[in-house]
Amino acid sequence: MTAIRLENLVKRFGGFTALKSMDLSIGDGEFMALLGPSGCGKSTTMNMIAGMEEPSEGRILFGDRDMAGVAMGRRGVGFVFQNYAIFTHMTVRQNLDYGLRMARSPKAEIARRTAAIADLLQLGDLLDRPASGLSVNILQRVAIGRSAMMEPAIFLLDEPLSNVDAAFRAVMRTELKHIQREFRQTMVYVTHDQLEAMTMADRIAVMDHGVLQQVGTPLEVYNNPANVFVARFIGAPGMNLLAGVPVEGAEGLRIDLGALGRSAVLDAPLAAAARRAKGGVQFGFRPEQVDLVAAGAGLGMTVGFVERIGARTIVHLERDGITAKAVFDNDTRVLVGDLVHLAPHPGALRLFDAATGAALREV
Amino acid sequence: MTSAEISKDMPARPAAREADEGARLGLRLTLPAQLLVLFISVFPLLMQLYISLTDWSPLSGLGWPRAYELWNGFANYVDVAGDGRLWSALGRTALVMVVCVPVEFLLGLALATLFADSFPGKRVFYSILIMPMMVVPAVAGYMFYMLFQSGGPVNDILSSLLGMPVTVAWLSDPMLAMLAVMVADIWQWTPLMFLILLAGLVGVPEDQMKAATLLGASPWQKFRTIVLPRMKTIIIIALAIRVIECFKIFDTLFIMTGGGPGVATETISVYIYKITTQDLIWGYVAAIALVILLVLSVACVWAIKRMARKERAA
Numbered sequence: 001m002t003a004i005r006l007e008n009l010v011k012r013f014g015g016f017t018a019l020k021s022m023d024l025s026i027g028d029g030e031f032m033a034l035l036g037p038s039g040c041g042k043s044t045t046m047n048m049i050a051g052m053e054e055p056s057e058g059r060i061l062f063g064d065r066d067m068a069g070v071a072m073g074r075r076g077v078g079f080v081f082q083n084y085a086i087f088t089h090m091t092v093r094q095n096l097d098y099g100l101r102m103a104r105s106p107k108a109e110i111a112r113r114t115a116a117i118a119d120l121l122q123l124g125d126l127l128d129r130p131a132s133g134l135s136v137n138i139l140q141r142v143a144i145g146r147s148a149m150m151e152p153a154i155f156l157l158d159e160p161l162s163n164v165d166a167a168f169r170a171v172m173r174t175e176l177k178h179i180q181r182e183f184r185q186t187m188v189y190v191t192h193d194q195l196e197a198m199t200m201a202d203r204i205a206v207m208d209h210g211v212l213q214q215v216g217t218p219l220e221v222y223n224n225p226a227n228v229f230v231a232r233f234i235g236a237p238g239m240n241l242l243a244g245v246p247v248e249g250a251e252g253l254r255i256d257l258g259a260l261g262r263s264a265v266l267d268a269p270l271a272a273a274a275r276r277a278k279g280g281v282q283f284g285f286r287p288e289q290v291d292l293v294a295a296g297a298g299l300g301m302t303v304g305f306v307e308r309i310g311a312r313t314i315v316h317l318e319r320d321g322i323t324a325k326a327v328f329d330n331d332t333r334v335l336v337g338d339l340v341h342l343a344p345h346p347g348a349l350r351l352f353d354a355a356t357g358a359a360l361r362e363v
Numbered sequence: 364m365t366s367a368e369i370s371k372d373m374p375a376r377p378a379a380r381e382a383d384e385g386a387r388l389g390l391r392l393t394l395p396a397q398l399l400v401l402f403i404s405v406f407p408l409l410m411q412l413y414i415s416l417t418d419w420s421p422l423s424g425l426g427w428p429r430a431y432e433l434w435n436g437f438a439n440y441v442d443v444a445g446d447g448r449l450w451s452a453l454g455r456t457a458l459v460m461v462v463c464v465p466v467e468f469l470l471g472l473a474l475a476t477l478f479a480d481s482f483p484g485k486r487v488f489y490s491i492l493i494m495p496m497m498v499v500p501a502v503a504g505y506m507f508y509m510l511f512q513s514g515g516p517v518n519d520i521l522s523s524l525l526g527m528p529v530t531v532a533w534l535s536d537p538m539l540a541m542l543a544v545m546v547a548d549i550w551q552w553t554p555l556m557f558l559i560l561l562a563g564l565v566g567v568p569e570d571q572m573k574a575a576t577l578l579g580a581s582p583w584q585k586f587r588t589i590v591l592p593r594m595k596t597i598i599i600i601a602l603a604i605r606v607i608e609c610f611k612i613f614d615t616l617f618i619m620t621g622g623g624p625g626v627a628t629e630t631i632s633v634y635i636y637k638i639t640t641q642d643l644i645w646g647y648v649a650a651i652a653l654v655i656l657l658v659l660s661v662a663c664v665w666a667i668k669r670m671a672r673k674e675r676a677a
Contacts, residue, residue, distance in 0.1 A: 052573060073579040085570035089592045098588070099578035150578060 002062045002076075002153035002186055003028045004049060009058035011044050018044040020210040022058070031180055031187045033201035035194060037233070041210040042190045046156050049188060051075050062154065078147025078185075080157040084139045086146075088132040092123060095131050095142050099150045117145045120182060136164050137172060144179060155180075155187045161196060173199050194234055198222070206230050224350070228282055228357040231350065237287050237314065240324040243354060244283040246274040255283045255351075259320035260299040266349065273351055273360040280354035287314070287325040289348035292332070298343035299324075303334050317342070415439055415649035422643055430646070439650035448626065449651060452634040455541070459630065460609040463548045467605060468598075470549070471556030476586075478557075479564045496554040504618030507547040508534070511619070534620055537627035544616045544628050551615065552608070556601055563597035564590065599670060610659070631655065 009022040019041040026032045034042040047053040049060060051072030060067040067075060087095050094101075096117060100110045118124045121141040126134070131142060140160055147155065160176070161169050177200045180187050191197055197204045198218040206213045206221060206229075214226035225231035231239035244255035247262065253271035255263040263283060266274060274281060291298075301317035301324060308330060315326045315334055326342060334340060351360040410427070416437070419430035443449065478489065495503070510517050511533035521529040533539045567590050575585045591598075613632040616622070622629035622637065629637075639648050 050577065072573075073576050077577065079574065079577045081570045081574060083570060085568065085574040087571055087574075087589065098575070098580070102575075102578060102580040102584050102588070146574075146578065 003030075004154060004186060004188070005059075005061040006045070006049075007059045007061070009045065009048065009060065010056045011041070011048060011053065012056045018210055019048075022212050024205055024212060024215065026186060026188060027202075029184050029186055031177075031189065031200060031202045033189045033191060033197035033204045034207060035191055035197040035204050035233075036207035036213075037192055039209070040207040042192075042207050043158060044210075045207075046158055046188060046190045049154070050077050050079050050156055076150075076153045078144075078150060078152035078155045080140070080143045080147060080155070080160050082159045082162055084143035084160070086131045086134075086139050086142055088130075090131055091128050092131055092134070092138075092142055093118075093127040095146050096123070096127075096149055098146060113149055117149055121145045121148075121179070137168065137175070140164075140172060141175075148183060153186065155183070155185045157187065157189045159191055160189075161191070161193070169193075169196070176200060194236070206233065208233070224359065224361070225284075226359050228284075228352050231284050231352065231359075235286060235288075237325045237327070239284045239286055239350065240326075241282040241284045241352065242322060242324065243280060245280050246271075246277060255281060257283060257299065257322075259322060260301065263299070263349075264343070264346070267346065270349060270351060277351070277353050277360055278355060281360065282352040282354055282357075284350040284352060285344035285348050287327040289345040290326045290342045291345070292328070292334075293341045293343045295339075295341055298341035300339055300341050303336050303338045303340060306334060306336060315340075411649045411653060414646050415653055417646045418644075419646045420643050421645060433646070435646070439647050440654070442647060443650050443654050446651075448629075449631075449634060451626070452629050452631050453655075455628065456610055456612065456630040456632075458541070459545060459548065459612055460606055463545050463552070463609055464602060464605045466545075466549050467553045467556045468560075468602060470553045471560050471601070474553070474557045475560040475564050478561055493554040493558060495551045496558075498551065500551065500614035501618055503547060503551050504615040507543065507550075507615065508619045511543045535624050537624055540620050540624060540628050544612075544619055547615050547619060548609070548612060552605060556605060559597060559601040559604070560594070563594040563601075566597075567593045 004024075004026040006022050006024045009019060010017070011019040022041070022045060024032075034045060036042050044053065048055050049067075051067065051070060055068075062075070087098065090098070093114060097110045097114050100113065114127070115124075118127055121144065123138070123141055123145060126138060131139075134142070143160070144155075157176075161172055164172055173196060180200070189197070189201060201218060203215060203217055204221050205215045208229050214221055214230045216224075216226075221230060222234055225234060225239065228241060231241060242257050242260065244257045244263070247254050247256045249265070252265040252268075253274055254265055255274070257263060265271075301319045301322075303315055304318040304323075305316040307314040307316070311330055313328045313330050313332050313334070315328060315332075317324045317326060317340070324342070328334070352358065353360055414427060414430055416434065416439070417430040418433040418435050418438075419425065419427060423433060425432060474492065478485065478492075498506070509515055512518075513530050513532045517533065518529045518531060521531075531539060533543045571589055571593075572585060575589050580588065611632055612630055613636070616628060616630065617633055617636070620628045622633040626634075635648060635651060638644060638651075
């Protein structure tokens with residue numbers, strides 16, 4: 001087990017900067033998810049940790065050891081590829097003990113470790129089967145087992161569930177989390193799927209355009225996004241962000257939302273945060289954290305489209321070019337064309353500086 | 364019967380009759396092509412068999428259909444068994460094969476490994492490398508004929524390298540002539556080996572190579588455990604192509620040495636060419652060709668069976 005520290009990491013490919021600057025500490029035994037849309041630099045970061053790419057600037061430390069110039073075969077890193085990269089011309093056993101065979105470990109030791117790993121990953125009955133033509137969940141276990149055989153201090157997983165169908169993903173998420181608990185290794189997990197990051201990771205590092213946006217536990221990232229990007233990216237659907245201007249009144253501070261009218265009076269800490277904004281703000285609230293209220297209160301918007309997805313109903317709202325979404329229970333009676341009035345839960349309001357996109361936090 | 368009619372009453376028919384119908388339609392559709400194949404491969408084979416049992420020659424004054432008038436049973440085949448020149452030509456052909464194919468394979472593999480990675484100027488080198496393959500073999504023959512003259516560039520280069528005058532008569536020395544012929548063959552056909560092997564090498568999944576690296580495999584171990592097994596089929600194909608081609612080696616060699624000095628570089632093709640065009644004993648030539656065909660077929664079947672068995676065992 002080893003902690004990982006990334007210091008001022010930069011990666012350029014010719015004129016293109018894939019990673020602008022990255023500082024991140026990953027704790028010993030922690031499950032860290034690197035989450036972001038494609039092209040955000042998450043895979044580049046992972047490849048540099050594995051040693052497949054050399055950083056253009058900055059340092060990578062495993063514990064106190066600088067990894068610069070350490071070949072990828074010698075870093076003690078287990079890597080699970082997106083397509084698992086199973087050696088399909090070998091049997092499951094030959095895949096599992098590949099690393100140890102190449103290192104010319106004693107036969108007895110290889111047999112002992114293979115048996116232990118096969119037992120842990122329930123591969124015992126499959127050991128002598130050819131690795132080609134196995135199902136995806138078995139391939140994943142073989143890929144993990146093959147790396148685990150080397151007893152790596154760090155496990156890197158590159159979107160291992162992206163080739164799996166949706167129903168199976170839920171099963172594999174649970175299985176992966178279970179495996180991580182068994183191994184108790186530092187795991188770095190690259191994904192663009194927030195559900196995977198949310199359900200498995202101890203902490204999530206959200207990235208966009210080569211820049212680390214926020215690091216935090218899944219709930220921190222969900223509840224208190226550091227900026228507009230994270231607010232929109234996390235959550236399905238993402239946070240509603242409405243352009244507004246803080247307006248002082250007799251009762252306190254409200255946000256003027258243009259055509260939607262004015263928000264309710266903000267509570268004192270949030271009002272203090274809003275006053276720090278130089279110009280306009282983005283008025284944010286989760287679609288899940290709204291109530292329908294009677295006319296005269298809340299924000300009046302027209303129902304444009306209703307998505308019923310089983311457990312919940314997603315309502316798309318519109319007014320004078322301003323759009324928002326709201327999520328209700330499945331039996332909520334709303335029809336396209338209705339004028340509804342939304343009231344975000346008071347504790348759920350988040351404000352962002354319109355100019356910088358950064359969250360305006362209560363101090 | 365048109366297809367519309369067939370499809371109309373198809374459901375009423377039993378499956379067996381339907382399949383029968385399909386097979387007959389298929390036969391009728393492919394009949395012209397089958398006749399053509401029959402004409403260009405089976406017919407000459409039968410003609411060859413027929414002539415090989417006679418003393419027929421184009422100088423005999425008889426058309427080949429009347430060759431039965433010169434029937435001599437299996438006398439030609441008895442002669443083939445005792446033809447020392449034939450068997451030594453076969454031996455020389457085998458020698459060319461045994462030397463050239465492995466050298467071409469190893470060179471091709473080394474070059475392919477080199478070209479699988481990128482390096483500056485790769486495209487230019489690539490074009491230069493495959494150029495020999497595009498040279499007409501006869502032209503290549505003349506090139507090497509001139510290169511290996513006693514006053515030619517090969518001796519010049521050797522002279523300047525060794526710092527003393529070298530005037531080896533390459534093509535007049537039985538051993539050196541063979542060497543020169545092999546050099547020419549290797550020069551011309553290594554590029555083909557290189558191309559085929561490069562295609563195979565590029566097909567090795569990069570992820571698997573990276574995975575092996577991360578598991579601590581050395582470059583040689585990766586080559587042995589990932590690259591070679593994955594390229595097995597393509598290697599067999601490349602080797603098969605070259606073995607067959609080597610067996611037929613003719614044009615370059617014939618222009619360089621004409622099979623000489625004496626019979627020092629006379630291969631099967633050169634020998635058959637000579638007795639066909641100079642001795643004109645076509646009945647005998649037909650017998651030789653059939654024997655070689657038989658020997659090669661047996662060798663091929665044996666090799667394929669062996670490979671298939673190994674494949675199953677692996």
